[in-house]
Amino acid sequence: MTKKYHSFYAKKRTFKSTLVEKAVKYFFFLNGMISVLFLVLIFLFLFREAFSAISNIGINEFFKNVEWYPTSEDSRYSIIPLILGTLLTAIPATIISSFLGIILGIYLSEIASGRTREIIKPFIEIFAGLPTVVIGFLILAVGSTFFQELFNAGTRLNALLAAFGLSIILIPTISSLTEDALRAVPNNLRMASYALGISKFAMIKNVVIPAAISGVSAGIILGFGRAIGETMIVLMASGNAAELTLNLLHSVRTITATIAGELGEVAIGSPHYYSLFFIGTFLLIITFIINLISELIIERMRKKLKKMN
Amino acid sequence: MENRFKGNIKKENSSNSIIDNLLIGGIRIISFSVIIIFILILGKIFYEGIGVINWNFLTGIPKSDISKGGIGPAIFGTMAVSIIMLILAVPVGIFSAIYISEFAKDTFWLRLIRASVNSLAGVPSIVIGLFGFGFFVLFIGKSIDNILQTGMLFGQPAIIWASATLAVLVLPTIIVTTTEALNSIPLTFRQASLGLGASKWQTIRYIILPQARPGILTGVILALSRSIGETAPIMFLGCAFFLPNLPLAYLDLSFVQIPIINPADQFMHLAYHIFILATQSSNPTLTAPFQYGTTLVLVLITLLLNLTAIIFRFRFRKIIEVVNRNQ
Amino acid sequence: MKEVKIKIKNLSVYFNYIQALNDVSLEIFENKVTCLIGPSGCGKTSLLRSLNRMNDMIYGFRMKGEVLIDDIDIYDKDIDVVNLRRLVGMVFQQSNLFPKSIYDNLIFAPKILGVKDKSELEEIAEKVCTQTSIWDEVKDRLNESALNLSAGQQQRLCIARALTVNPDILLMDEPSSSLDPVSTSKIEDLLFDLKRNYTILIVTHNMQQAARVSDYTAYLYLGQLVEYDKTTKIFTNPANKQTEDFLTGRFG
Numbered sequence: 001m002t003k004k005y006h007s008f009y010a011k012k013r014t015f016k017s018t019l020v021e022k023a024v025k026y027f028f029f030l031n032g033m034i035s036v037l038f039l040v041l042i043f044l045f046l047f048r049e050a051f052s053a054i055s056n057i058g059i060n061e062f063f064k065n066v067e068w069y070p071t072s073e074d075s076r077y078s079i080i081p082l083i084l085g086t087l088l089t090a091i092p093a094t095i096i097s098s099f100l101g102i103i104l105g106i107y108l109s110e111i112a113s114g115r116t117r118e119i120i121k122p123f124i125e126i127f128a129g130l131p132t133v134v135i136g137f138l139i140l141a142v143g144s145t146f147f148q149e150l151f152n153a154g155t156r157l158n159a160l161l162a163a164f165g166l167s168i169i170l171i172p173t174i175s176s177l178t179e180d181a182l183r184a185v186p187n188n189l190r191m192a193s194y195a196l197g198i199s200k201f202a203m204i205k206n207v208v209i210p211a212a213i214s215g216v217s218a219g220i221i222l223g224f225g226r227a228i229g230e231t232m233i234v235l236m237a238s239g240n241a242a243e244l245t246l247n248l249l250h251s252v253r254t255i256t257a258t259i260a261g262e263l264g265e266v267a268i269g270s271p272h273y274y275s276l277f278f279i280g281t282f283l284l285i286i287t288f289i290i291n292l293i294s295e296l297i298i299e300r301m302r303k304k305l306k307k308m309n
Numbered sequence: 310m311e312n313r314f315k316g317n318i319k320k321e322n323s324s325n326s327i328i329d330n331l332l333i334g335g336i337r338i339i340s341f342s343v344i345i346i347f348i349l350i351l352g353k354i355f356y357e358g359i360g361v362i363n364w365n366f367l368t369g370i371p372k373s374d375i376s377k378g379g380i381g382p383a384i385f386g387t388m389a390v391s392i393i394m395l396i397l398a399v400p401v402g403i404f405s406a407i408y409i410s411e412f413a414k415d416t417f418w419l420r421l422i423r424a425s426v427n428s429l430a431g432v433p434s435i436v437i438g439l440f441g442f443g444f445f446v447l448f449i450g451k452s453i454d455n456i457l458q459t460g461m462l463f464g465q466p467a468i469i470w471a472s473a474t475l476a477v478l479v480l481p482t483i484i485v486t487t488t489e490a491l492n493s494i495p496l497t498f499r500q501a502s503l504g505l506g507a508s509k510w511q512t513i514r515y516i517i518l519p520q521a522r523p524g525i526l527t528g529v530i531l532a533l534s535r536s537i538g539e540t541a542p543i544m545f546l547g548c549a550f551f552l553p554n555l556p557l558a559y560l561d562l563s564f565v566q567i568p569i570i571n572p573a574d575q576f577m578h579l580a581y582h583i584f585i586l587a588t589q590s591s592n593p594t595l596t597a598p599f600q601y602g603t604t605l606v607l608v609l610i611t612l613l614l615n616l617t618a619i620i621f622r623f624r625f626r627k628i629i630e631v632v633n634r635n636q
Numbered sequence: 637m638k639e640v641k642i643k644i645k646n647l648s649v650y651f652n653y654i655q656a657l658n659d660v661s662l663e664i665f666e667n668k669v670t671c672l673i674g675p676s677g678c679g680k681t682s683l684l685r686s687l688n689r690m691n692d693m694i695y696g697f698r699m700k701g702e703v704l705i706d707d708i709d710i711y712d713k714d715i716d717v718v719n720l721r722r723l724v725g726m727v728f729q730q731s732n733l734f735p736k737s738i739y740d741n742l743i744f745a746p747k748i749l750g751v752k753d754k755s756e757l758e759e760i761a762e763k764v765c766t767q768t769s770i771w772d773e774v775k776d777r778l779n780e781s782a783l784n785l786s787a788g789q790q791q792r793l794c795i796a797r798a799l800t801v802n803p804d805i806l807l808m809d810e811p812s813s814s815l816d817p818v819s820t821s822k823i824e825d826l827l828f829d830l831k832r833n834y835t836i837l838i839v840t841h842n843m844q845q846a847a848r849v850s851d852y853t854a855y856l857y858l859g860q861l862v863e864y865d866k867t868t869k870i871f872t873n874p875a876n877k878q879t880e881d882f883l884t885g886r887f888g
Binding site for chain 2: 017020021024025027028029031032033034035036038039041042045046049100103104106107108111112120122123124125126127129130131132133134135136137138140141142168171199200201202225228229230231232235236256259260263264268276277280283284287288290291295
């Protein structure tokens with residue numbers, strides 16, 4: 001007697017069912033490609049408008065002069081003061097937040113007890129989710145007067161104030177990346193150091209940080225990238241004067257704040273309009289490169305750690 | 310032989326424990342100071358803002374003098390933009406993640422998609438805003454107007470374009486968290502299901518997605534929280550400083566009129582409102598309480614969302630841990 | 637003349653509410669190799685780690701009793717744990733070289749402890765490598781990454797590194813359990829040379845190894861010291877039935 005099978009065992013894979021599986025796969029594939037599509041669109045669109053700017057105004061205009069006066073009669077479109085303003089806020093912010101963020105990361109990874117870490121980590125994470133406009137507002141409302149008196153600055157709003165504001169949002173980013181990098185260092189290296197009679201601080205300094213240095217530096221670079229790309233805090237705290245200065249206590253104008261402040265009032269299709277896309281494209285390329293570098297560093301660290309384990 | 314222990318291991322004979330404790334103590338003090346600054350920042354907002362919040366403030370309509378009235382339309386506008394953003398971004402994000410985690414083998418396409426998601430996540434929000442303005446409003450919107458002959462209905466900043474731009478902004482967040490959630494489902498689940506003769510789609514639909522639900526939800530909530538706090542990209546995408554009327558349209562069903570969000574309308578937004586109050590106020594002392602109140606509302610919304618996300622993720626990790634332990 | 641180096645008196649060790657050692661008392665003799673044996677989880681490693689206070693770092697650690705090294709209570713309040721560990725070196729089960737060059741691994745501790753002179757550092761490196769008979773193998777590749785060495789060489793370099801801070805006592809936690817027989821025998825040979833200058837405690841799972849290398853053997857079971865005597869005595873004529881059962885492989 002032949003064995004009786006349930007009917008569905010006997011079914012061959014029909015042409016239809018293979019087709020359905022294929023269709024399902026392509027459906028998900030197309031969804032996956034939407035990210036690619038938008039990235040390409042962003043680049044295409046910004047480049048297109050930036051090329052209009054170059055053909056309208058000329059590339060020299062952006063780098064030749066040192067003035068950004070797009071609305072005056074004799075309009076000037078130099079990106080130089082904007083780059084300077086961006087760096088003047090982003091570099092001090094990166095320095096301050098790297099110092100504090102790395103120390104906080106070290107504390108969380110190496111010093112805090114398990115319970116303390118379980119309280120502090122989510123708190124920092126939640127804090128990192130605060131809208132930047134809130135930090136911008138507080139820096140403006142509370143910080144500005146305080147720091148003006150502290151540093152005896154001529155203007156209430158200046159590069160340093162913006163840098164302080166930026167630091168507040170960068171610290172969580174850098175501290176959590178530092179903590180991740182330090183925790184990825186195998187514990188047996190710590191034990192090796194302790195067993196040699198090396199104190200905890202010397203162990204952190206000579207074993208853990210060197211082993212995690214690429215992860216930590218990737219965090220700093222990512223932080224710098226965020227500082228360059230952040231808009232609201234610098235828009236509210238930097239004073240927005242496109243001055244050519246290296247003085248941290250002067251008002252500056254960043255690339256992001258220029259776009260945010262001027263796009264709303266610009267005549268579409270005017271040279272000014274295209275010039276905003278030009279500086280936007282410039283910003284896009286710079287942040288793209290910065291992110292690429294930090295990703296390469298992290299990738300290298302992963303490989304190195306794999307070898308250690 | 311000399312007794313090396315006697316002279317060496319007493320604390321009084323060594324300076325290193327003192328120096329070590331000082332340095333470690335320094336790290337502690339600096340870390341706590343940072344945490345305390347964070348707490349003070351939150352505390353200041355709560356302290357100044359809590360007195361302002363009441364029912365009228367939350368639901369009322371702003372008066373032309375910005376220190377009076379309520380922020381009802383701003384809350385409504387924020388919700389409207391976010392809801393449409395979620396409708397646009399969540400399905401695409403989840404489907405993309407399913408492709409990355411379940412279908413793609415390590416091919417050119419997978420690497421391309423992963424690299425794009427990472428790059429997209431790193432694009433500054435103001436650049437995304439710039440793109441949204443150029444692409445959605447001026448290109449797509451204008452084209453729709455031309456085709457439908459609707460004049461200047463879509464070719465101007467509006468809720469739909471703000472939502473679409475924010476959707477592009479948060480898409481990487483959703484994709485990355487969802488992919489992580491899907492990847493953490495043990496391989497054995499998939500093998501078991503496929504071994505029983507289920508198709509790939511059935512496995513995803515009935516085994517993987519239900520298991521990964523809390524993880525996916527975490528991503529959606531994080532995306533929502535991020536989009537609510539973003540100000541820069543929506544500043545020129547239909548955000549208005551003063552709009553006493555809610556951006557509603559009415560669906561006329563003869564016997565009843567159903568209000569729906571009008572996607573072509575302008576809107577008020579909490580984050581933008583804070584920006585305006587902080588920078589455009591002619592009398593900061595007068596508007597300060599109102600401003601802190603608005604800030605507190607925004608902060609509370611994002612804090613609650615982030616807290617929920619953290620709790621969801623915590624639960625999800627617990628579940629995965631248990632599953633892995635029983636393997 | 638044998639002298640007592642370490643006196644362990646009524647030592648009990650707890651991790652949270654789990655007792656790892658229960659009222660262990662024994663005396664370790666200077667310049668001898670003492671082996672700790674027993675089934676997994678019997679407290680061998682806990683005992684070893686109480687001698688350089690590595691247990692302190694484990695969350696929930698508590699202890700009762702005394703550990704005296706050269707008649708000094710190392711759990712006394714005014715003991716500097718960091719300095720203690722310089723005199724009580726430790727080698728771990730898995731080699732744990734730093735991801736640096738061979739030479740940097742060797743001078744790591746002396747450099748931090750304040751040796752600045754380059755020739756002195758080189759001297760230390762050569763001395764410990766000669767002591768561990770690894771000098772010929774590494775002298776031409778001192779600047780190579782230590783992680784490129786073979787597993788056996790890595791472990792011997794770990795021993796050399798432990799000697800760089802000039803300890804009195806060397807604790808070894810199953811130093812050859814993950815090595816091949818040739819590397820294992822090299823490490824065992826080393827122990828004979830090293831015990832002239834150091835007091836060595838070694839935890840091992842390998843009974844033959846214990847019999848080969850050690851002068852004294854302690855058998856632990858469920859956190860208690862069952863028997864402690866000369867190795868020859870323990871392996872030929874154990875006093876305790878339990879020890880005999882374990883050594884003959886009837887359980888464990």
